[in-house]
Amino acid sequence: MSGPGGSDAPAGSAIRVLVVDDDFMVARVNQGMVERLPGFTVVGQAHSGSEALAAVRSLEPDLVLLDVYLPDMSGLEVLRRLREGRYPGVDALAVTAAQDVDTIRTAMRAGVVHYLIKPFTFDALRDRLERYAQAHRRLSAAAQATVAQSDVDRVFGAVRPGRSTRSELPKGLAAETARLVEQALRQAAGDLSATECATLTGLARVSARRYLEHFVVTGRAEVRLRYGSSGRPERRYSWS
Incomplete structure (x- = not known):
């Protein structure tokens, strides 16, 4: 550079x-x-x-x-x-x-x-x-x-970041759980919130969001904001 x-x-x-x-x-x-x-x-x-x-x-x-x-x-x-x-x-x-x-x-x-x-x-x-x-x-x-x-x-x-592999997961994230969240995103009819992903996978909402944000950072998922009538906008995730 x-x-x-x-x-x-x-x-x-x-x-x-x-x-x-x-x-x-x-x-x-x-x-x-x-x-x-x-x-x-x-x-x-x-x-x-x-x-x-x-x-x-x-x-x-x-x-x-x-x-x-x-x-x-x-x-x-x-x-x-x-x-x-x-x-x-x-x-x-x-x-x-x-x-x-x-x-x-x-x-x-x-x-x-x-x-x-x-x-x-x-x-x-x-x-x-x-x-x-x-x-x-x-x-x-x-x-x-x-x-x-x-x-x-x-x-x-x-x-140029490449696709994430199991060995590249950040500390505290597990490969099996990452695959579970990936499957939920791939099979979703549309996008998912962290709460919806947590319900589908049986994870805590905070844990589900950590995996979702990891997929966004590594380019495997996309995120958009959905604005409601009040409060903070909701983050919605979809598989790239």
Whole structure:
């Protein structure tokens, strides 16, 4: 991963992040999540496309957390201008509510390191940022100008999470129970809440949600919010 203009940050230094979101509160929340992670520092916020371009020029971040829906121009237009201008090497992680195929395809072609659909959990963002940091360190630490295929495979494997396996389950999660929750999601006619999943599997609601969120983080399940007349929105899960 390259810094602005294509120069890598020194190995071991904090990854400089610019948070771009038109919603001031969402930007503040995203900044708080990033700052909870060691090895990352937020250097600024921007709330429009023009602010984002100016902030990249003045702050020179390594990574931009980039919303697509901005008031003056699309986040994809921001990314296009960065790629065609003086800052083709700054990386971007899309964090957005945009779910249409054309936007996702355009973002991929523009070279985003990952694409997170709102709403997402802290664990989901942490997973992507930690993988990014791992790839960033590997490239920054490479002493030689060229690398072997095995080195390239490790870098791309770090950036793009693969399917979860039994051995990759976080501490406290069991493979048999994970299969039980997976089966409930796969067989559901629609999406499920954590409470409904708990009823189907015989687990406690808190336990069911831990497995559901793990599947979301690893890309095996999707989550959406269902808003009721009052109270917090309900998280609904479906198998990808």
